Amino acid sequence: MKAVIPVAGKGTRLRPHTHHTPKPVVKVAGKPVLSYLLDELIEVGVDEIVFIVGHLRDTMEAWIREEYPSLKAHYVLQEVQDGTAGAVALAEPYIDEELFIIFADAVFEVDYGLIRTLGAESDALLWAKEVEDYQRYGVIVTNDDGSMKKIVEKPTEPVSKLANIGLYYIKNHELLFEGIRKTVTSPPGPSGEFYLTDAFQYMVDNGGRLLTAPVAGWWDCGKPETLIETNHHLLEVGRRGIDPLATVDGVELIEPVRVEAGAKVRGGTIGPNVTIEEGAELDGCTVRDTIIGAHASVRGCSLNDSLVGAHADIADVSGSMRVTDHSFVAGAPSS
Numbered sequence: 001m002k003a004v005i006p007v008a009g010k011g012t013r014l015r016p017h018t019h020h021t022p023k024p025v026v027k028v029a030g031k032p033v034l035s036y037l038l039d040e041l042i043e044v045g046v047d048e049i050v051f052i053v054g055h056l057r058d059t060m061e062a063w064i065r066e067e068y069p070s071l072k073a074h075y076v077l078q079e080v081q082d083g084t085a086g087a088v089a090l091a092e093p094y095i096d097e098e099l100f101i102i103f104a105d106a107v108f109e110v111d112y113g114l115i116r117t118l119g120a121e122s123d124a125l126l127w128a129k130e131v132e133d134y135q136r137y138g139v140i141v142t143n144d145d146g147s148m149k150k151i152v153e154k155p156t157e158p159v160s161k162l163a164n165i166g167l168y169y170i171k172n173h174e175l176l177f178e179g180i181r182k183t184v185t186s187p188p189g190p191s192g193e194f195y196l197t198d199a200f201q202y203m204v205d206n207g208g209r210l211l212t213a214p215v216a217g218w219w220d221c222g223k224p225e226t227l228i229e230t231n232h233h234l235l236e237v238g239r240r241g242i243d244p245l246a247t248v249d250g251v252e253l254i255e256p257v258r259v260e261a262g263a264k265v266r267g268g269t270i271g272p273n274v275t276i277e278e279g280a281e282l283d284g285c286t287v288r289d290t291i292i293g294a295h296a297s298v299r300g301c302s303l304n305d306s307l308v309g310a311h312a313d314i315a316d317v318s319g320s321m322r323v324t325d326h327s328f329v330a331g332a333p334s335s
Contacts, residue, residue, distance in 0.1 A: 004050045004101045006078070006088065009054070010023075011055070013222055018055075019324065021056070021059070028227055028234060037102055040108075042071070044112040048072040050094045051073060053077055054077065076094075087196075088101060089177070095177070099169075099170050100170075102167050102168070103166035107221060108165070108167055109215070110214075118211070122210070123210060124211070126200070126210055126213065128140050128163060128164060128212045130162055136154065138153045139159065139160040140163075148211070151200065175206065186198075224307055236256050239258055243260050246259045247263070247264040249264075253271055254272045257271040257276075260277050262278045264281045265282045265283075267284045268285040268287070269287070269288075270285070277292060277294040281297050282298045285298055286301075286303070287303045292308045296312045297313045298312075302318040307322050309323055314329045
């Protein structure tokens with residue numbers, strides 16, 4: 001099978017970290033967000049992926065080649081950020097069979113095996129999560145059989161609580177791209193962009209049957225606060241622990257905590273919900289709800305709800321911080 005993964009966005013909500021790191025390879029619980037998706041796709045049988053690239057294209061492509069050398073990857077440049085339909089449209093020359101479309105800004109817990117049960121009468125599977133704050137999302141309104149009737153963006157009335165999460169399996173690729181071509185040659189939406197959901201609506205309006213599928217978990221990684229929440233979840237479900245090659249001396253640990261190989265932590269209190277990546281050093285710190293990047297140095301700090309980039313050097317500061325790679329921040333040492 002094939003997949004299309006748009007990774008062209010600038011990740012503005014995660015700045016300053018995405019000034020030099022593509023949003024899909026920002027780490028959560030010690031692993032790039034995109035790796036969670038790619039590992040699952042490969043396991044289910046995807047062996048060819050079209051990446052729609054843009055922001056930090058060279059960095060993105062180099063990372064994929066290094067981390068997934070056996071993956072058959074194609075890279076298509078999205079020169080103009082004209083929306084999700086515009087992005088997926090660029091993949092059409094490479095698609096001649098069923099495909100996944102995934103937006104790489106979340107970690108999912110879904111049953112990919114459901115694609116094997118999709119009957120001949122169905123054209124696609126759209127994973128959707130029931131939410132209470134439906135006003136924040138595009139929601140899928142379904143027929144009695146669970147098939148899509150329409151998608152409503154950020155409804156003010158509870159027409160549905162099934163949020164569209166950005167994970168799709170398309171069996172009828174011909175009808176999909178027919179809908180995309182129709183969408184991108186029509187007037188754009190209110191934001192000036194072309195939406196993939198309009199192509200799905202075209203499929204439905206032209207006889208397509210798009211089923212919804214349940215989602216066990218969906219954890220957003222697109223902004224700092226949700227990235228930290230996702231870190232907490234992933235630590236809770238198995239990515240916590242102290243690597244045998246880490247040094248932890250005189251530290252109060254409040255689980256869940258992840259300390260990777262080569263990290264050195266001396267004194268202070270660490271946790272809950274803290275990831276300390278490889279080679280980082282912390283001395284006399286109180287840290288909670290925070291991700292510390294690889295080889296960062298943090299001394300005499302009290303941090304909460306923070307993202308500290310790789311190789312950052314921070315001393316004698318307190319509070320919530322967003323510190324990008326190779327930064328230096330120093331406060332007044334406590335007396």
